[in-house]
Amino acid sequence: xxxxxxxxxxxxxxxxxxxxxxxxxxxxxxxxxxxxxxxxxxxxxxxxxxxxxxxxxxxxxxxxxxxxxxxxxxxxxxxxxxxxxxxxxxxxxxxxxxxxxxxxxxxxxxxxxxxxxxxxxxxxxxxxxxxxxxxxxxxxxxxxxxxxxxxxxxxxxxxxxxxxxxxxxxxxxxxxxxxxxxxxxxxxxxxxxxxxxxxxxxxxxxxxxxxxxxxxxxxxxxxxxxxxxxxxxxxxxxxxxxxxxxxxxxxxxxxxxxxxxxxxxxxxxxxxxxxxxxxxxxxxxxxxxxxxxxxxxxxxxxxxxxxxxxxxxxxxx
Numbered sequence: 229x230x231x232x233x234x235x236x237x238x239x240x241x242x243x244x245x246x247x248x249x250x251x252x253x254x255x256x257x258x259x260x261x262x263x264x265x266x267x268x269x270x271x272x273x274x275x276x277x278x279x280x281x282x283x284x285x286x287x288x289x290x291x292x293x294x295x296x297x298x299x300x301x302x303x304x305x306x307x308x309x310x311x312x313x314x315x316x317x318x319x320x321x322x323x324x325x326x327x328x329x330x331x332x333x334x335x336x337x338x339x340x341x342x343x344x345x346x347x348x349x350x351x352x353x354x355x356x357x358x359x360x361x362x363x364x365x366x367x368x369x370x371x372x373x374x375x376x377x378x379x380x381x382x383x384x385x386x387x388x389x390x391x392x393x394x395x396x397x398x399x400x401x402x403x404x405x406x407x408x409x410x411x412x413x414x415x416x417x418x419x420x421x422x423x424x425x426x427x428x429x430x431x432x433x434x435x436x437x438x439x440x441x442x443x444x445x446x447x448x449x450x451x452x453x454x455x456x457x458x459x460x461x462x463x464x465x466x467x468x469x470x471x472x473x474x475x476x477x478x479x480x481x482x483x484x485x486x487x488x489x490x491x492x493x494x495x496x497x498x499x500x501x502x503x504x505x506x507x508x509x510x511x512x513x514x515x516x517x518x519x520x521x522x523x524x525x526x527x528x529x530x531x532x533x534x535x536x537x538x539x540x541x542x543x544x545x
Contacts, residue, residue, distance in 0.1 A: 298505060299401040300388055300471070300478025307332030310402035313387050316379055319410035325350075325365070325377035329391060329402065336371030339394040344462040348373060351388035351469060355405075355476065356416045357511040359385065360526060362469065382410030386476050401478045417511055417528040428455065430514060430525035433497070438507040438531040443484075444468070445497045446514050446525070454496035460488040461517035466498035473509040473528075507531045 303310045309330045316323040329337045340347040350373075352361045365375040379385075385406045392399045421432040427450055434444040446466060448455040458465045465488055470479035484499040504510055512527040 298472075298475075298477040299480065300403050301475055303402055303404055305400045305402060306396060306398070308337065308393055308396060308400055308402065310387075310389050310404055313404050313406055315377055315387075315406050315408075317409055319379045319382045319408055322376070322378045324374045325387075326372055326374035327387070327389065327404075328370075328372050329389065329393065331393060337393045338367070338369070338371040340367075341392040341394055343390075343392050343399060344464070344467070346462065347391070349390040350375070351390060351478075353386055353388075353471065353476065353511075353513075354381075355384045355386060356414060357471065357473065357476075357528065358415050358417065359383070360469075360511075360513045360524065362467070362513070362515055362524070379408045379410075382408045382412050384408070388478055390478075403478070417526055419509065419528045419530060421527055421529060423525040423527055425523050425525050426521075427451075428518070428523060428525070430516075432512065432527055432529065436502075436504045436510060436529050436531045438504045438533070441501060441503050444500045444502065446500070446516075447497045448495055448516060448518075455518065456495040457493045457518055458495040458498065459493055459517045459520070460490060461515060461522060463487055464498075465494045466514055466516040468498075468500045468502070468515075469513045470502055470504075471511045471513075472504075472506070473511060477505070479504070479510070504531045507533075 311328045311330060313325065313327045315325040331337045343349070346364045347367065348365060350361075350363050350365050352363070353359060359381065363375055365373040367373045373389075385408060387404050387406055389402045390399070391402070423430050429449045429452075431447050431449075432444055433447060434442060436442050436444075446468065448458060461467065464483040466483065468481040468483070470481050471477065472479070479502055481500050481502040484501055488494065498514075498516070509528060509530050512529060514525045514527070515522055516525070517523070
């Protein structure tokens, strides 16, 4: 059966459901309206000329096209599944953090493409946006990824596996939560576009605009002077991760410019392009390397209002 035929079968099912609903609400919906709607549906399935009618995309009827699902909020994507994560059960315990990715065939995946110089990027953050870590586990021959691990404080943590299975055709971000026992001390990043880490002052230049592309520049200074010795780290002069407050959805953030050449340095600014899918607050984490040591600056930004033009572009109009 071709695509139009399948749509016809689907439409028939919808007709049954809605006709039943109209019948149940007969006191509200006139019978002639139900009959007319049913005849129109049947006409679409069985045109009088004997040809199947081509399906019309929803967007052409004035509705917005279906948007891509937000990344980083599901354990499965495209048949690839992040299996249960094994980790220390309480804060202060030393143990391995490990997991396995299974494919559409339910078998453990052992072949991954390299992305930003690594086969897998593991992002870990507590549900309140604190305790962020970006690490790189090692995979054994059976497809089990692992890394030595210790939780500093208790809480609920989100684990993101950022991977590209060979043959998947796309990068995937799969996630699970891990509960860590211990005395819970809630905290949350304060809204700020600046941070100080290990003697470096880092600031975000630019604004997050909900529903439209945003250009952000991360500037690094030390003692009030621009830092121009940013070293390549994982194929870029810096990496930025953005998470949406609430569901901790994982945003795609891309560094602008050409890939750096080994031995070259840059700074003080690193430019990124990203899009905040909805209004709200977002946590940002910026990794940069100086003198062989990686530092992480953290921020919390609220989105600004989109212009009418940006909103129209996002809705597909």
